[in-house]
Amino acid sequence: MKRRTLIKGLATGLSSLYLSDLYAYSPLKSLSIPRMASGPFQPSWESLAQYQVPDWFRDAKFGIWAHWGPQCQPERGDWYARGMYQEGSDQYKYHIQKYGHPSKFGFKDVINEWKAENWQPEELVALYKKAGARYFMAMANHHDNFDLYDSKYHRWNATRLGPKKDIIGGWAKAAKKEGLPFGVTVHASHAWTWYEVAQRSDKSGPYAGVPYDGKLTKSDGGNSWWRGYDPQELYAQNHPLSKDSLDNGSMGRHWDWGNGASIPDKAYCENFLNRTVELIDKYGPELVYFDDSALPLWPISDAGLKIAAHLYNTSIKRHGKLEAALFCKVLNEQQRKCMIWDIERGQSNEIEPLPWQTDTCIGAWHYDRRLFDNKRYKSAKTVIHTLADVVSKNGNLLLNIPVRGDGSIDSEERAVVEQIAAWMQVNSEAIYGTRPWKVFxxxxxxxxxxxxxxxxxxxxxxxxxxxxxxxxxxxxxxxxxxxxxxxxxxxxxxxxxxxxxxxxxxxxxxxxxxxxxxxxxxxxxxxxxxxxxxxxxxxxxxxxxxxxx
Missing domain, CATH: 2.60.40.1180 (Golgi alpha-mannosidase II)
Incomplete structure (x- = not known):
């Protein structure tokens, strides 16, 4: 009850902050705003409640995900771009050993190291289709705020920096070749608070008091490789810290923009909106997943509501009916009528009245070499049991196969995928196009x-x-x-x-x-x-x- 009261207060009381932005987060100000698609859906919870889950998604049951971006380059696990700035953490120690101190070599520099030189999207998507995937999803950006597609609203993207490749474009082409519905996952709304660790400095040792690179600006570029690019467009850290920001565990409390989270300014929210609408318009995904509670930036902004309405109206214009699947997490009963409820690394314990999805992974979300070295991936048996359990309860399974920094998957992962494929060749009849029974x-x-x-x-x-x-x-x-x-x-x-x-x-x-x-x-x-x-x-x-x- 306290959480709902807090969120209601945020929704009604924060609009005044937009009148005097916390700072000028205004990359590429002169660009025109993308046109929002018209149609039956309006950017409100009441209007979005018209949503009906498309039959193709209910029939598909199984999708595979490439949760892949520059944080896979160090091959040291999930949330690397945050952990590397947490003094004393495993990723901080690893970063110093591999790259140097985060005051001299920050995450922007990890991006520059990432080249994706062995990425073969068509081969991987064909493998995943063989394994029984009926849709394929790829990460469009993570909390690291680096877009993996050609964006005119965000210069820190993979076509300009790092691999200098259109990652989403490549995945989309491969999925189309295999006849698989294509989806994107969007995580960047939280960069504002998630990157606050980059404002820190060491508390002890030879670099005590030397700031990390989170506050750098374009003028600091000099003759560096990133000259002409503004690190604040990536890090978004020219703002006061959230309450308890120095506590490494505070991010969970700040996830819903409550409990003292620093509130993004209007320019930041509008930039996220423009980037995401452009992503939908340019690549035409049938599925969009937001790593957010309810919708991104809700309730401090209506950006998520606008994106949802745009996706649905765009889908109707393309297909003559609504074929889009939109996912978010931690949804209340009303919100589950507006989109598909996604459960991260978990399953419902009952038959859900509305279709839902679990997303999970055979390892860490971002590639971790140690899981390969120590043979600690989920087995095909575990994946198959999870699939049967989820489908029996009216759900779908989205499975991430971690991709190495170079764009390949390792031999242990490939073996798991092949074993899933062998099982599906015999048993997929009991998966695809099915519905729950009276008991699961x-x-x-x-x-x-x-x-x-x-x-x-x-x-x-x-x-x-x-x-x-x-x-x-x-x-x-x-x-x-x-x-x-x-x-x-x-x-x-x-x-x-x-x-x-x-x-x-x-x-x-x-x-x-x-x-x-x-x-x-x-x-x-x-x-x-x-x-x-x-x-x-x-x-x-x-x-x-x-x-x-």
């Missing part, structure tokens, strides 16, 4: 389900799945039962299909990849005699006819 499953893992926390983050906190754990999907009059392990004695028992229940009389049972099976429906459940050898690995699907009631 049965088994001991349900008894230890862990509640969602903030954005999600309940992944892997319950009991691991065993052979008695079963998940259900339906298609027409067919019921699919995913066995999340191979039962002892080659005999499966589906308790939910007891003869005494209202599940209907089972008429035929087969296993995908193995053919017809013998079965018996009793008061204890549906007993199925399985083949001597499993037809695949990780999870096994019974195809049951006559059980829909």
């Amino acid at each position: 499953g049965e088994g001991p893992a349900m008894e230890s389900a862990v509640a969602l926390n903030a954005q999600g983050f309940n992944e892997g906190k319950g009991k691991p799945f065993v052979a008695e754990d079963i998940r259900f999907t339906t298609k027409g009059k067919t019921l699919y039962a995913f066995l999340l392990g191979w039962p002892a004695n080659n005999t499966a028992l589906v308790k939910t299909l007891r003869a005494s229940d209202q599940a209907g009389k089972v008429q035929q049972v087969s296993m995908l990849g193995a053919g017809a099976l013998k079965f018996q429906q009793t008061p204890d459940g549906l007993t199925v005699q399985l083949p001597e050898q499993p037809p695949c690995k990780e999870a096994f699907v019974l195809k049951i006819e006559g059980a829909i009631a």
Whole structure:
């Protein structure tokens, strides 16, 4: 209740700040503002509630994501551009060893090191389609505020600096070649607070008191490689620090622009709006994910509402009907009617009335070499079990395969993708185009389900799945039962299909990849005699006819 009161106060009381901006964040001021698409959707929560999730997305169930940008260049894990400015942290120590002190070599200089020299988007997207992905998404920018596309509103972008390539353009072309809907993920709205660590300096040691590079301006460029570019367009740090900014853990409290977060000025919000509308207009994504609660910059700005309305109206003009999928996190009941609820690294514990998505990763969001060296990626088994669980509850799975700084994926990742592909070749019938049954499953893992926390983050906190754990999907009059392990004695028992229940009389049972099976429906459940050898690995699907009631 306190959080809602705080947000309401922000929404009604901060507009006056725009009359005297906190500082002149005004890159490329003279450019014209992009035209917003007209149509049935207006930039309000009431209007956005008209949204209906497109059937193609509900049928797709599985997408793959390239969460890739300059923070992958050091190969030291997620949030590198923040961690490198936190004195004493692992990434700070690594940065000093690899690059030098952040007062001399900041994240802007890491961008300059990033060349993406081995990036082959067509090969990777073809691999992901083989693995069963029915849509592909690529990161357009992260909290590091570096655009990975050709932007006339933001000079710090990948066509001018770093790899000097249109990363989003390349991904979009590859997805189109494979016939996959293409999506972008946008994370840059939080750069204002996220980069505040770059305003710091060391508290001890030989560089004590020497400022990091977060306050540099264009005039400091001299004869450096970045001469002519304003670091403030990237870092956006010519403003007072947020409350508790010196606490490394404060970013979570400031995520919703409450609890003392420094409030972005109007120019910053308008620049984010212009960049994102340009991204939608130039690359035509069918899916857009915002790494934000509700919508980006809400409630201090209506930029997110405007972008959502523009995306929906643009989709209608392109297709004659609304085909766009828009995602945000931490949505209330009203907001879930306006877009698709995304759960980060976690799953709902029930069948959701509206389609939703979980986004997760086989490693760190940004590439971390240590996970490869120590063989610590999620297994194909874990991914497949997550997919079955999510789909049984009316959800989709978006899986990130971390990309190395050079644009390639490593051999361990490729092996996981190939194993997913092998499983999908046998069992995808039970995934694509399905809908939830009257219950999502049965088994001991349900008894230890862990509640969602903030954005999600309940992944892997319950009991691991065993052979008695079963998940259900339906298609027409067919019921699919995913066995999340191979039962002892080659005999499966589906308790939910007891003869005494209202599940209907089972008429035929087969296993995908193995053919017809013998079965018996009793008061204890549906007993199925399985083949001597499993037809695949990780999870096994019974195809049951006559059980829909």
